[in-house]
Amino acid sequence: MKNNHRFRRVATAALAASLMIGGLAACSGSGTTANAGAEGASAADIAKALDTETTLTVWGWAPQLEPIVEAFEAKYPKVHVNLENVGTGNAHYTKLQNAVKAGSGAPDVAQIEYNALPQFALSDSLVNLKDFGAEELKDNYTASTWGSVNLNGGVYALPQDSGPMAMFYRADVFEKHGISIPTTWDEYVEAGKKLHAADPKAYITSDTGDAGFTTSMIWQAGGKPYTLDGSTKVAVDLQDEGARKWTGTWNQLLKNDLLSPVTSWSDEWYKGLSDGSIATLIIGAWMPANLESGAASASGQWRVAPMPTYEKGAAATAENGGGGDAVLKQSKNKAAAYGFLQFANGPEGSKIHAASGGFPSTTADLQSEAFLNAENAYFGGQKINEVLVQASKDVVPGWSYLPFQTYANSIYSDTVGQAYGSKGDLNDGLKAWQDATAKYGQQQGFTVTTK
Amino acid sequence: MGVMAVYALLPLFWLLVNSTKTQTSLFSSFGLWFSGDFALWDNIVGTLTYNDGEFLRWLANTVLYVVVGAGGATFLATLAGYGLAKFDFPGKRGVFAVVLGAVAIPGTALAVPTFLMFSQMGLTNTPWSVIIPSLISPFGLYLVWIYALESVPTEVLEAARMDGAGEFRTFFTISLRMLAPGFITVLLFTVVATWNNYFLPLIMLSQSTWYPLTVGLNSWNAQATTAGGEAIYNLVITGSFLTIVPIVGAFLFLQRFWQSGLSAGSVK
Numbered sequence: 001m002k003n004n005h006r007f008r009r010v011a012t013a014a015l016a017a018s019l020m021i022g023g024l025a026a027c028s029g030s031g032t033t034a035n036a037g038a039e040g041a042s043a044a045d046i047a048k049a050l051d052t053e054t055t056l057t058v059w060g061w062a063p064q065l066e067p068i069v070e071a072f073e074a075k076y077p078k079v080h081v082n083l084e085n086v087g088t089g090n091a092h093y094t095k096l097q098n099a100v101k102a103g104s105g106a107p108d109v110a111q112i113e114y115n116a117l118p119q120f121a122l123s124d125s126l127v128n129l130k131d132f133g134a135e136e137l138k139d140n141y142t143a144s145t146w147g148s149v150n151l152n153g154g155v156y157a158l159p160q161d162s163g164p165m166a167m168f169y170r171a172d173v174f175e176k177h178g179i180s181i182p183t184t185w186d187e188y189v190e191a192g193k194k195l196h197a198a199d200p201k202a203y204i205t206s207d208t209g210d211a212g213f214t215t216s217m218i219w220q221a222g223g224k225p226y227t228l229d230g231s232t233k234v235a236v237d238l239q240d241e242g243a244r245k246w247t248g249t250w251n252q253l254l255k256n257d258l259l260s261p262v263t264s265w266s267d268e269w270y271k272g273l274s275d276g277s278i279a280t281l282i283i284g285a286w287m288p289a290n291l292e293s294g295a296a297s298a299s300g301q302w303r304v305a306p307m308p309t310y311e312k313g314a315a316a317t318a319e320n321g322g323g324g325d326a327v328l329k330q331s332k333n334k335a336a337a338y339g340f341l342q343f344a345n346g347p348e349g350s351k352i353h354a355a356s357g358g359f360p361s362t363t364a365d366l367q368s369e370a371f372l373n374a375e376n377a378y379f380g381g382q383k384i385n386e387v388l389v390q391a392s393k394d395v396v397p398g399w400s401y402l403p404f405q406t407y408a409n410s411i412y413s414d415t416v417g418q419a420y421g422s423k424g425d426l427n428d429g430l431k432a433w434q435d436a437t438a439k440y441g442q443q444q445g446f447t448v449t450t451k
Numbered sequence: 452m453g454v455m456a457v458y459a460l461l462p463l464f465w466l467l468v469n470s471t472k473t474q475t476s477l478f479s480s481f482g483l484w485f486s487g488d489f490a491l492w493d494n495i496v497g498t499l500t501y502n503d504g505e506f507l508r509w510l511a512n513t514v515l516y517v518v519v520g521a522g523g524a525t526f527l528a529t530l531a532g533y534g535l536a537k538f539d540f541p542g543k544r545g546v547f548a549v550v551l552g553a554v555a556i557p558g559t560a561l562a563v564p565t566f567l568m569f570s571q572m573g574l575t576n577t578p579w580s581v582i583i584p585s586l587i588s589p590f591g592l593y594l595v596w597i598y599a600l601e602s603v604p605t606e607v608l609e610a611a612r613m614d615g616a617g618e619f620r621t622f623f624t625i626s627l628r629m630l631a632p633g634f635i636t637v638l639l640f641t642v643v644a645t646w647n648n649y650f651l652p653l654i655m656l657s658q659s660t661w662y663p664l665t666v667g668l669n670s671w672n673a674q675a676t677t678a679g680g681e682a683i684y685n686l687v688i689t690g691s692f693l694t695i696v697p698i699v700g701a702f703l704f705l706q707r708f709w710q711s712g713l714s715a716g717s718v719k
Contacts, residue, residue, distance in 0.1 A: 059657065061673070063680050086657040088673035095657060098563065102570035105657070161678060265676040267684055271478040286678030294675060294682040297475050321678065357679025 040131025041335040046342070049335035055080045056333060056340055059096065060111030060325070061088040062160070064353045068344050071352055075343070079336055089113070093406050100125045100330070108331040109340055112157055113323035114148035115212065118403040120326065121156035122231040127327040128154040132338045140346070144319050144395035145361035151400075152231055157324035158345035160353065162361035163284025164391035165216060165320045168291070171303045171380070173202060173279045181305055185249040188280075188308045192258040195279055203260035204253070206278045209420035210264055211412035212320060214246075217282075219318035219399045221245040221310060225434075226402045234402060236438050237451040238430040245310055247426040254423055270294045282307055284320035285388040289357030292378045299377070304384045306391065315394040322361065359388065366392055404444060408437045463695075470494055470689040477685055494689035501671075501686055506693075508660060509667035513646060515578065516663055520585030521641035528588045528641075529634045532595025533626060537608060550596075553589035559650050566654050580655035581663070585645050591637035598633030599626070635708045642705075646698050664694045 041049070058069065058081055069081045084107070086095045093116050099106035100120075112120060120126050134155040138146055145159035167182075174181060174191075177198040182188040192204030207213065218225060223242020227235040237243075253259050260278050262268045272278035273295040281287065291302055307317045325344055327337040343349050350362040354371070365371055366389045375381045402408055415436055419429030434450055441448040461483075468485055469477060471494070476487030498506050535546060565584055566575065574580045603626050611621040627634075649665040656662060659670065668690050675682035 061670075061677055063674070063677065084657050085659055085670060087653070087670065088677055091653065091669075091673070095654070098566055098654065099570075099657075102567050102575075104573075105570055105575055107657075163678070267477065270675075270682065270684070274475075274478045284678070289679040290675075290682070293680075295478070297479055359678070 040133075041338070043133065046132065046335045046339045049333065050076045050079055050339040052336070053078050054333050054336045055082060056109060056337055057082045057084065057107040058109040058111075058325075058340070059084050059086050059092065059107040060109075061085045061092060062111055062353075062358070064161075064356045064358045065111070065344070067352050067356055068349045071348065072340060072343050075348075076339070079340070081340065090406060090410065093119070096120070096125075100328070104330065106328045106330040108333055108337040109325050109327055111160070111323060112326050113321065114145070114319065115215070115401045115405045115409070117149060117157055117323070117326070118151055118228070118401050119406055121151045121154065122403040125329055126156045127329055127331070127334055127338075128156065129158065129327065129338065129341070130155050132335075134158065134338075137346075140363060141361050142363060142366065142392050142395075143397065144392070144399075145322065145324070147397065147399070148319070148322075149324055152228070157326040158341045159322075159324040159361040160345050160350075161286060161322045161358040162392060163286050163319055163321040163359060164388065164395055165220065165282060165284055165307050165317045166387055166391045167280055167282055167305045167307050168287055169280040169303055169305060170276050170278075170298070170301050172301045173276045182308050183306070184312050185308050185310055189249060189252050189258070192253055193256065196258050202277050202279055203272075204258055205280050205282065206260035206262045206264065206269060206272060207250075207253075207420075208259075208261060208263045209413060209417040211409035211416075213264075213282075214412070214416060215401070216318045216320040217246045217250070218243045219396060220307065220316055222316070222396055224398060224400075226400055226405075228400055228403065231403070232445065233447045233449075234441055235449045235451075236402070236434050236441075238434040239427065239451060243430060244427070247430065249310075251426050254420065254426065257423070274298050276301070284322065285359040285391060286321065286357075288376065288378065288384060292357075300380045302379055303382055304379060304387045306387060306394075315390070316396050317391045317394045318399070319395055322359075324361075361392075402437070402441070403446065404437075404441060407440055408433070411436050411440070466688065466692045466695070470685075470692040472685065474682065474685040477688070490685070491689070494685050495693065498686045498689045498693060501683065505659065505667065506664075506690055509662050509664045510694075512578070512661060513663040513665075516581050516585060516648070516652075517642055517645045520582045521638065521645040523582070523586045524588040524591060524641045524645075525634055525638040527586060528591035528637050529595050529627075529630060530622075532592045532597075532633075533599045533603070533622065533630065535592075535596045536599035537603065537605065537626075550589050550593055553587075554593060558584075562650050562654050565651075569655065575655050576657050576661070578661055581648075581652050581661075584651055585641075585648070588637065588641050591641060594637055595630065595633050598636075599630060602633065603629050631708065635705055639702065639705050642701055643698060646701075664690070668694065 056079060058065065060083070065083055069083045073079065073081055086092055092111070096106065096110055137158065141159045142162060144164070145162045149155055149157040149159055169181065173195070177195060179191050179194050182191045188204065195202050195204055221242035223240050223246070225236060225238045225240060225243055229235070260272060262272050262278070269278070273281070273291065274297045276298070291298070306315060309316050325341050327334055327341065331337050347362070347364060350360045350365050354360045354365055360366060372385050372389060373383060374385055376384050412433060415433035416426065416429035418432070419426050438448040438450045465483060468483060471485060471489050471491040472480065472487055473490045480486035535543065569575050569580050607625060608621060611625055647665060648663065652663050652666050656666065659667065662670070668687055671683055671690065672687045674680040675684060
């Protein structure tokens, strides 16, 4: 869809504009850090706040938020929640950044994805939930999602959904051409070659360059391209061993024309997922619900397998997407807002979230027999959650995103995207991305070192 | 010419063809021809009723922004352009420079500063935040100014004054008629610009109840890209189709006045 492309461009421009302002704000706003910590509340205060007439504003686009808010209001009738969808992804962050900069107009609670969380947390826009006792909730969540909300010793959001990666594949396509299901990346490349040779219209997967996918793939390969030291020192190394492992594999697919030239989330993409011309997807565990609604005609053909790895038998995966809910510093009802977080991202909320198509980050839900044994008719009756839950345990630890990741992702297509377009070397693209990212970081007042 | 026609009309044709398809056949059929069940009526009903009929709400918002914003912009531009063309006052050259400068600044560049200003005034997230910036049309002002210089003879104004008509009466009963082709042109531009405006409402509004169609449809489109989100591409396409129908109608309607006005000037 053309629209989507234009939207992304406009959103990128808006984001760039708002980040420029955000950067200026960062310089002047550092003085407020000192009185942080005085804003906390005890469990009794939170309970009291939830029993007081209050109106909370929540910004988020996840469709699961609607039933969660309904259940919350039923349980705490004195708290009224205004749920507002101000845009998806970047459009939402642009709005949020603008409101933070303007000093008013921000919601009490906002949905923030893990890759965007450092930007808001480190610019002192979010409440450190440790002051409300969030530290105790650590064991309720998977290690990788808790790691994503835990920045610089603070807790800046409660995890909602997660996206441990797996390989979704078309069983019928593999069967038709007699190709076995790949378990390593070398086998994956081989399968791609065989498939495309057998049917020139079919591709092992589609990829025209996507920042979130690239960072997740480097994550899986063991790369740690972004290192944070305090809130202003950043090191970027997109040529480390992990990054090179990934480009080593992906260059082979790219240079041999084995990737379908269809942009993710376009109508053509859904078309490819429906007719089998895109045979696998390496993507987050939240994908099943999207397949069911977007590629309904392919029901019964899709299956899920663990993500291929670099060494045979060594389980390793990464997070792709997912995020949580945070409380804004601007909020005048922080205790009630935290109460909402506890509900939405706790046992009650996560049940509703999972029931309406989200993939949970809560260990209790992931371990429940009902969840593990659920047979999914769309996937031909496969117990897909067994594979996906195992993936959530195999996420490679120690990853972190940049404090200006949303900007970095917005310039991805001008750098790595070029390498995709010209079928060149992805390493060159990554180098260009690294340079452009570092330059921007310097302009924003970060100390950025590169290798 | 033929190539240009194809280039201009093909997207419209695509939109028409695909708004007759169901979500499933949208992804399983050739994009430039009809296929499967003829689902146009179902799609239209679906578009108008989805999520408690929010499409109709957005349509009403868009009409409000166009009538008040574009109508007001045209009115102000006509008044000011006429005034600048027909009256002398100190500082006129300065105004000229400011207006020309304003024409050169794209609205997109002003959107974020405007947001910060409106936020201070507590106007964001209200219809005013979309209407007030839409009221300003430096290009329209410039157009009317130039047009008034040529098409409203000063002799006629002097005659009216001799007969005892006040300036407002002269403007509304005499000059406005002569200015008609000019302000219809301005109206055409501002209506199209306001109808299609995306960036300003995107930045200003956070409550979907105040969205215009452009921002609303985009939120439907984005819905398909989120975890567990329902893909409603068929409704997005039908909604886009319904969105361009009024603007095409308005264009064809206003164009008649525009043409007759232009030719009326030429027979003098």
